[in-house]
Amino acid sequence: MTVGSTPPKTLYQALFNKRMLICICTGFSSGLPLYLLIQFIPAWLRSFDVDLSTIGLINLVLFPYTWKFIWSPLVDRFVPPFLGRRRGWMLITQLGLLLAIASLALYDPTTNLTKIIWTVAIIAFLSATQDIVIDAARREILPDDELGAGNGFYAQAYRIASFVPGSLGLILVGFYPWSVAHLSIAAFMLVGIVTTLLMSESSKPSEVPHTLKSAVIDPFKEFFDRDGWQSAVWILLFIIFYKLGDSMATALETPFFLDMGFSTVEVGTVAKISKTIGATVGTILGGVVMIKLGINKSLWIFGVFQIVSILGYVALSIVGYNYLMLAVASGFEYFGVGLGSVALIAFMAKSTSRLFTATQFALLSSLAAVPRTFISAGTGYIIEAVGYTQFFLICFACAIPGMLMLFKIAPWNSQKTAVEETIAE
Structure with a gap:
């Protein structure tokens, strides 16, 4: 060890520290509103006999997840008058989410469907904005040697948050009115609010862009100029297509389970527990395996x-x-x-420049949400036209193009992705 060098961290030091706890709590806060929208709301509407086509179209109001890169530079550029740039925006969005989710308890789907749609749109906008800030803060608080562990904890907590609307919420409606479930889910936003109030501000005043040009134009210019626009387009298309099949398959899975004859309590227990175990094992195993295989082989x-x-x-x-x-x-x-998800998050992280992480990550994660919103919006029509069995076979076929793109994006025998080779050059 050279004089003045920092001794390497132990595994315990890398995994058990305040930064990891922040990643876990903010991951939970990020995941809660999304799973409310894609799991709990469809079940709520279906239970009031709203048709599948309408439920599928409601996915269109989730557009903020796919367009958040448009206003992410503004979140970077302007600083709230309290708590700082990251914590201030986090608190604003989290308080807004708590109130918006709780307000759903006031509505009846049979008479207030329009108001529900507007509220869902507000929740989606606030949730997408919260994601922008949390993604940026996570990148700022994590040193390079903790990026893998921190993002892994974040992703797992994001999944665990689905237990609240997808399990607890559905179990509650088996015994209490839907309004009780809405208010209970809203209360869990306190996890994020308390975390925001207790954590330290991650952003430094010197890092705030001084002009809209530096906040809006420079991040996109760097991304598309890095190795030419053709290479950038390949990356963006791959991010859209890699998870297209499973995004379509899970878009209306709760109504699917209900249509198979399962009750909300059965979906909230059997399906939810199985899904969480599967996602947990997949996320943890994926993170460990990626250490040995690298990004390319893991993507395959x-x-x-x-x-x-x-x-x-x-x-x-x-x-x-x-x-x-x-x-x-x-x-x-x-x-x-x-x-x-583990493989795609790692790929997106490698695709961003450290100088423009917030805006570039917002761009990439927005595209990753395209299948979940715009494309999945038509799944209800497909199901009603061909039935569930043929629909899931279509989902299987739609997953193939993303795999074929790996020949260009991440060749099996290459040690680096096309993105890493570009950055290295």
């Missing part, structure tokens, strides 16, 4: 699992009401989802 192997896992839903649509099949199909599907 995890992508295969991601595609094959869709076939579990094909089997469930054929078998119908069966506890074991529900557990196996949902657990296997989310095992693939967990693996694929």
Whole structure:
């Protein structure tokens, strides 16, 4: 060891520190509103006999997740008058989410569908804005040697948050009015609020962009100039297509389970527990395996699992009401989802410049949300036209183009992705 050098961290020091706790709590706060929108709201509306086509179209109001890169520079440029640039925006969005989610308790889907749609749109906007700030703060507080562990903890906490609307919420409506479930879910936003108040500000005043040009134009210019616009377009298309199949398959999975004859309590227990176990194992195993395999081979192997896992839903649509099949199909599907998510997050992190992490990551994560919003919006029409079995086979086919793009993006025998080679040059 040279004089003045920093001794390497132990595994304990790298995994058990305040930074990791912040990643866990902010990951939970990020995941809660999204899973409310994609799991709890569809079940709520379906229980009041709202048709699948309408439920599918409601995904369109989730557009903030795909367009958040447009206002992410403004979040970078302007600093709230309290708590600092990151913590100030985090508190604003989290308080807004608590109030908006709680307000859903006031509505009846049979008479207030328009108001529900507007509220869902507000929740999506606030949630997407919270994600912008949390992603930037996470990158700022984590040293390079903790990026993998920190993002892994964040991703897992994000998944665990789905337990609240997707399990606890659905169990509650088996015994209490839907309004009780809405208020209970809203209360869990306090996890993020308390974390924001207790953590330290990660952003330095000197890092705030002084002009709108430096906040808006420079991040995009660097991304598209790095190795030419053609290479940038390949990266953006890959991010859209890599998880297209599983995003479509899970878009209306709660109504799918209900249509198979399962009750909300059964979905909230059997399916939710199986999905969480599958996603947890997939995320943790994926993070560990990536250390040995690297990004390229992980994208290939995890992508295969991601595609094959869709076939579990094909089997469930054929078998119908069966506890074991529900557990196996949902657990296997989310095992693939967990693996694929770990690989894609790592790829997106490698695709951003440290100088423009907030805006560039917002751009990439916005594109990653495209299948979940715009493309998934039509899933209800497809299901009603061809049925569940044929629909999931279509999802399987839609996952293939993303895998084929790996020949260009991440060749199996290359030690680096196309992105890493570009940055190295």
